[in-house]
Amino acid sequence: MAEEKIGVYICHCGTNIAGTVDVEEVTRWAAEQPNVAIAREYKYMCSDPGQDLIKQDIKENGITRAVVAACSPTMHEPTFRKAAGDGGLNPYLLQMANIREHCSWVTIDHDAATEKAKRILGAQIHRLPLNVPLQPIEVPVNPNVMVVGGGIAGIEAALKLAATGKKVYLVERDPSIGGHMAMFDKTFPTLDCAACILTPKMSAAGKEPNIEMLAYSEVTQVDGYVGNFKVKVKKKARFIDTDKCTGCALCTEACVVRKVPSEFDMGLSKRAAAYIPFPQAVPLRATIDPTRCLTLTGKKCKQPCVAACGPEAIDFEQKDEELELEVGAIIMATGFQLWDPTPETRYSYGKLDNVISSLEFERISNASGPTGGHIVCKNGEAPKSVAILHCVGSRDDNHQEFCSRVCCMYSLKFAHLIKEHLPETEVYECYIDMRTYGKGYEEFYKRLMNESVHFIRGRAAEVSAVALSPEEQGELVVKVEDTLLGITRRLPVDMVILSSGLAPRADAKATSQIFGFGCSSNGFFLERHPKLEPVSTVTDGIFIAGCCQYPKDIPDTVAQAGAAAAGALALVDNATVKVEPTISYIDPEKCSGCHICVGLCPHAAIQYNAEKDAAEVIEAACKGCGVCVAACGSGVPQQRGYLDEQIFAEIEGALVV
Amino acid sequence: MKYLYFPGCSAEATGKAYDISTRAMMEKLGVELVELDDWNCCGATSYFSVRELDSFAIAARNLAIAQEMGDDEVCVICNACYTTLAKTNRYMAEDPRIFEAVNGALGAVGRSYDGKVKVRHIVDILVNDIGLEAVTERVSRRLTGLRVAPYYGCQFSRPMGSFDDVQLPTTMDRLFEAMGADVITDFDAKTDCCGGMMMLTREDAALRLCHELLTAARQYKADVLVAACPLCEMNLEGYQPRVNKTYGTDFNIPVMYFTQLAGLALGADPKQLAMEKQVVSCDPVLAAIPA
């Protein structure tokens, strides 16, 4: 190969690298390596002066290749490749050697770390001469955005994007948008009513011409790549012509099947088979439940709904529709599900009456809920005493290890609502630690103390119905150690509220696989970087917002939704986007036309060209996995940026020391 | 069907009826029980308090004998024995140092144990090996209308949880439902503690726990409490008069070994089941179920 002049730049990263790796030694060593013309060390290579070093060496010292030994390329490769470009070097002639995440941070012994740093760096030094200039592929960007999930996060993101004139597809699985927030009564700590602040946004989203609402729909398949996603959406049959339906709910009143547990009311009330989940639903359209409707389940029915429907909107023949949509960016806002307390058998949820989950209490305390906002036990009487048990399923190695962040606050909110409705009722909060981290939260906690709620520092041991004393007769008994007193107490109460944690949706994993990004070990969607890219995923063009990423309160969710919208906008507002040129190519001369690669390509990016009797790569479709390269017996397909000889050279370099 | 059988020390004294009824019940089911040769005390909780390895080693001696007798399973009827023996297995598997030490000790008496003998609770065998169908087929006296409160006690599935849920066991519920009884499946105290050995050392503490259990049984309108452990049975049944004396209560709740009630359903004669050995008479139970 021609004489190359390699510049090596080794970053101290303060003491992050230099604290463990002997940077001077590595620099000295690097200077002696083949083709290395210059080896420098610098405190912070990512700083402007650091980047200038590279630019200068290119301009003044004729550097033709460069390697930066510093942090992970996922962190700063773009930074340094840009610097190289600014210096007049093709960006792909610069490589990074990850001696921080993969070396200094994970190794204790300094000598060992220094040796490893040399190997990691050596691999890149050996590879560089074989690097060839590449041009990023510029592809057009589809300006439309898809938002998946119609809770407060999805609604907010969709509205923000629509306001910039972008077309937004808002996909919601349920018949109406609104998500969990629509089920809440009040919101902490300000206690403004959830409906009052949410419904305006819901109807705004419904009216917004730039938002195409796809309620009662689910994403089934995602193809393509940043700027050019092809999404299949299944629009489930409502058996209602939504153009004709006026949302008058006459079909609901007419329907003979009336005993379906209402999802929206957590099963505390019943709905008909033809239903509108709640009065403020958007879109305000009826849905016929195919699993309960007599006609749709093949039973006899006089179909009074049809008779009741003026505009003749009911259509039992309606079928699921499959839409194919093209968008440039996707925002995931699929939310959470409440951790089901049933497995925590010692709290007798589902076994004893009046042991209820937090979402059930949200509905009970809600003016539009099953009890009209009257806080009552199953027998219709107001509870004289209520225990609120914190950390149900949370901070527990047997269930969910993490803290769900919102439970302490919503539990305080419950206590307040109870005191507001029933001032005479005794309220006990059994907590491990009171976590009131947000704006105005600690003040709210103080306020509740003043409302003489009983705070017991201790995680409830069990909820029992066995009465050991007259005052326990017919009561639920909460057994808990008051750890501040060191005394175990038995609290006889009429109602127990289980403050369950927030859990990832049961199908979060499957969803993440459809869209092609990962989940964290706790099951929530994995962000690209926990601090600097909390709303991005590893897949360019796909963003996340709200509780699908991690439990968070409404303010944080709304803020994140805005951030995700901005991220998507920053992408789709451009005519084109540059994608990595590290894709495969096939030399028709060498190819024997054996078809192996054609069948193996995950993206059908290789097709067989009959007249050339050779396979050929469709560049637009190739995503650069390199499967074809590895599969070909004669090594004909090659992958730019990952040529065999480049990988071989890295191997050699990694083993010279 | 044939099982190696570890009766446990209580079976020779206060829990004699448990042993007798176990053999009778198994006979009715056509299952042969071969008593483990020259078995020794499992060590119970006391041994753990002296030297942990001692307790593992002497428990392992029994398992070693089972291995020598060429069997890979041993049937245990006492919750405490069950937990001690099963725990020995688990800890030997989890910690090679324990495995070494135990085998070193057994080596000193010319024995060895490979840790492969499965320790089985008799309830587990009844429901999961013999199976509810097979059992129900042989029921000749259904327990129709009898309100049975299955009392599992502590060490039935805690902490092992190998055949039933650690928090909420249900195996006995299913057994007696299959036998036609009106089982109190939501019996809230079913896994609470009876006080165990404490009955001798801190009677007040143990009596209080028994009082709570009997109170629960009454609240749930139980005709009979069934136990799967001689200690539980002894405390709840034998000491019932003392509970009454201490708390001024008038409990007279029959407490039976589950093998006695199951044996009854399988057509065994009360005598065969040593029901006359109970301190609290079982006659109400006999009266309650159609002959």
Add this chain to the structure above:
Amino acid sequence: MAMPSGEKIKICQQCGTCTGSCPTSYLMDYGPREVIAAFRAGMIDKVVKSNTIWLCTSCYYCTVRCPAGIKITDLMYELKRMAIKYDLTPKTSRNPAMTKIFVDSVRKHGRNHEVELMAKFMLTKDWSLPFKFWQLGLKLFTAGRMPLTATNIRGREELEKISAYLEAQEANAQ
């Protein structure tokens, strides 16, 4: 042997689930939660001397419910061993004596002879017991639930050898 789940003790969040679940904590000088707190504060001596460990019934509620997965029951055993080893058992508690009598009975016969156990325990610890128990004792006796003779297993000396061996091992280790 290392302290059972000694590592886990570090992540105890002092939630009190153990003490709240404990059937006898109301009698204890320190509840299980406080025992772990004492551990972390380096005040083991306090809890070893306390009555706490002798009130543990080994019901394992704490162990299966602990959100940190601490094997609290095993911890109690470890503390009992310490207490016996360094003779720190509280004079007020009868359990240590019971433990000793039980183990002796097993060493002697190979099995626990309940009648002997009760008799010995009563005589050494509490003269009043026989009188408290005569009614029950009589019932049990007549029901054949209190055989006066103990079964002696053939392998009695095996148990002694086993204990002797382990004792020697422990001695060598120190």
Add this chain to the structure above:
Amino acid sequence: MTAASEKESRVSDQFEPRLIGFLCRWCSYNGADLAGTSRMKYPPNLVPIKTNCSGRVDPTHIMKALAEGADGVLIAGCHPGDCHYINGNYRTAGRFPLMHKLLEQLGLEPGRVRLEWVSAAEGDKFARVVTEFTEEIRALGPLGWRTQTDVDPAKPGTAASDRVEEAVPA
């Protein structure tokens, strides 16, 4: 591996295996990054090489590594179902047994080449895998092909790489 035990393994003059790890860019490379940001400690013996997908890893890469003096090779990719390229990792999994067969033909302990699924969230798993793998190869001892082989599997046409190509799934 605890800090202490790693320290030991460094100061003592025991055999230090040289390992190459091919990490897929989307899952395993990020998993390794996470191990770093979480400051987990593991032995320094493995040098990572980034590929877009574990499916890119080709028997010749492994042969090359072993021939150049590596004592063991790790291939780490996304968990089944998580592949950024839909099913690239299935290709890897499918190819792996054949790689092993090949290695056995060459009289080499199969344990020297290991396949693992490490997601971007599994920093702890990455650290664990590298620790285990290092110890396993340490136990197997040096491979020492570098000194033995006169052929360079990297250059097509030479004996070694011919053998390789026979073994590639057709």
